Amino acid sequence: MGNNTYDAYNLECTCLPGYQPKSITNWYLRDGSGGCIQKNLTGICNNGEGFVKVENVKVPDPSTARVDNNLDLKGCMEQCLRNCSCTAYTSSVATSKSGCFSWYGNLLDTRVFAEGGHDLYVRVDAFELGTHSIIQCYQG
Numbered sequence: 001m002g003n004n005t006y007d008a009y010n011l012e013c014t015c016l017p018g019y020q021p022k023s024i025t026n027w028y029l030r031d032g033s034g035g036c037i038q039k040n041l042t043g044i045c046n047n048g049e050g051f052v053k054v055e056n057v058k059v060p061d062p063s064t065a066r067v068d069n070n071l072d073l074k075g076c077m078e079q080c081l082r083n084c085s086c087t088a089y090t091s092s093v094a095t096s097k098s099g100c101f102s103w104y105g106n107l108l109d110t111r112v113f114a115e116g117g118h119d120l121y122v123r124v125d126a127f128e129l130g131t132h133s134i135i136q137c138y139q140g
Contacts, residue, residue, distance in 0.1 A: 013027075013032030014112070015036035016036065016054060016088075016107065016110065016122050017052040017054065017122050017124050017128060018038060018039055018040070018052070018122060018123070018124035018125065018128045019036035019037060019038055019039060020036060020037065020039050021034065021035075021036055021037075022034040022035055022036060022037045035106075039125075039128065040125045040127065040128070045084035046084070047125065047126060048125075048126030048129070049081075049123060049124060049125050049126055049129065050081075050123075050124065050126075050129045051077060051080070051081075051088075051089070051121035051122060051123055051124070052121070052122050052124050052128070052129065053119050053120070053121055054112065054119070054120045054121075054122055055112075055117070055119055056112055056113045056114065056115055056116060056117040056118075057090075057110060057111065057112055057113075057117045057118050057119070057120040058109075058110065058111035058112075058113065058117050058118075059090055059101065059110065059117075059118050059120055060088065060103055060107040060108055060109060060110045060120075061108045061109045062101060064103060064105070064106075064108065065101040065102060065103050066101070066102050066103075066104070067092060067099070067100065067101055068099070068100045068102075069092065069098070069099040069100075070099075071098075071099065071100040072091075072098050072100075073091050073100070075100065076089045076090075076091070076100030076101075076102060077089060077121065079100070079102065080102050080121075080123065081123075083104070085104045085105070086102050086103070086104055086123060087103050087104060087105060087106075087107060087122070087123050088102070088103045088107055088120055088121060088122045088123060089101060089102040089103070089120075089121050090118050090119060090120050090121060091118065091119070107122075
C-alpha cells in the first residue's frame with residue numbers, strides 16, 4: 001500500500017494529499033491493496049509546489065527515511081524542497097522539533113490516528129497546495 005494511509009478511527013484507507021487511488025473501482029469496493037499514485041506527475045518540482053501538513057500520523061516506514069539530526073523543522077523543509085525526489089518530511093523528535101526524517105519515493109505503512117502521532121508534511125504540486133488552504137502549508 002504505497003502513499004495511502006489507514007485511518008484507524010474510520011477503519012478505511014485514504015490517500016495522502018496529492019495522491020489518488022491507483023484503482024478507483026477497487027477503492028470503492030473498499031479494497032485499498034493497490035495503493036495510491038500521484039495525481040500530477042508533472043509540475044511538482046520547482047513549479048510553486050509546497051507541503052501539506054497531515055496531523056496525527058504514524059509516519060511512513062522509517063527504515064526508508066533519511067535522518068539528519070542537525071536540522072530543525074524549517075531546515076528539513078528547505079532541504080526536502082530542494083530535492084525533487086523528496087516526497088515528505090517530519091521532525092524526528094516530536095517534543096523538541098529538532099532532527100529530520102525525509103522520504104524519497106513511496107510512503108509505505110502510514111497511519112492516521114484520532115489523536116497522537118506526528119505531523120507529516122507531504123509534497124504536493126501548486127494546484128493541490130491551493131485546494132488544501134485550510135491546512136497549514138509550507139511553500140518554497
